[in-house]
Amino acid sequence: MERVVEVRLPTAHGVFLAVGYLDRRNGIEQVALVHGEVAGQAALTRVHSECLTGDAFASTHCECGGQLSAALEAIVAEGSGILVYLQGHEGRGIGLLAKLRAMKLQEDGLDTVDANLALGLPVDAREYGAAAGILQDLGVRSVRLLSNNPRKREALTRHGVTVTEQVPLLMPPGTENIRYLRTKRERLDHDLPHLEGIPGLS
Template identity: 70%
Template sequence: MTEHDAVAGPARRPAVRRTVDTRMPTSAGDFRAIGYRDPTEVHEQVALVHGEVTAGEVLVRVHSECLTGDVFGSTHCECGEQLSAALRAIVAAGAGVLVYLRGHEGRGIGLSAKLKALRLQDEGMDTVEANLALGLPVDARDYRLAAEILRDLGVPAVRLLSNNPRKVAALRRYGIRLVERVGLLAEPNEENLRYLRTKRERLDHYLPHLDDVPG
């Protein structure tokens, strides 16, 4: 899906600062791992950069931290699969960036609250209902740091690996020139099918492959 109506916002000086830049070989390919600190935030951040990203339309994944999916391989969500697929796609494209946003666990509610929400989902609630039942926002994530990191890296235009239209809108609000949203679809399984359908029906995620799943 192409979105060529992006308008770059005014230039802003990034509040984040680089702390380290080093080579990081991965199973997907070689990257530069660039660490960042923001004096207004608790968490350190990291961007994985492959190839030349200061020219053209750059493939970018802005990935929210998900300990359960990224590290433990939880099948309740598709986060771990998306992380691996994004790294492979960036290498296949020859260049790109993965911004890994810490502090986004559970769409920004934190790890313990996320685990409580998972328990409520096992009891019958969907992911939106569970957050609200805990008195928490459905999605508390902010993408300012991602936008500042992309500006610091000199990325001129973004092809965003995402199914989330709200992420697209948020990055544009922070002045990122986003020219295309590229789908990042993971094969559903028995554990995450209801979760994915909730994301499509209640959070507007673009998940057309769910149409082919029975039930």
């Protein structure tokens, strides 16, 4: 990972340092938002997969936009932390148009896993080497990972990132995403205990 630029980035959640990177392996541009001093041990960290529909358009099909905002708020409240925003992760790595096609299949009754498979695509094609490289460049030796996904923790660990704690990032479910979230829990191993016993969503 080549560090290309650093610039102060004021946001609705607080002021961050936006650190731009170029992944020399594939030419993908990446960014980390850094708040406070993060070098050393146990930095509060969110590794966020890009989601245009959720992050930019506030889609309620998923919880991505809410998680993005909540992670930035948690980092500022902590006083320091990092959000690594990973491009190339749209639709768990299958790309925007394929994700939209998969969403169409979900409207027709398939869940998010079977929709990808029906398109002949991987269930999850994301790769975390870029995130590990960014964290290493920032001097982060271990992280407290804001995530409900133990597979993400395992992937970062394989890339040499020590995860000292997995910090839940639970969003209130709604009628539009409850089936999607339950599929993530039941078929993708996400830790989502808050889905049990929700009135009107069973």
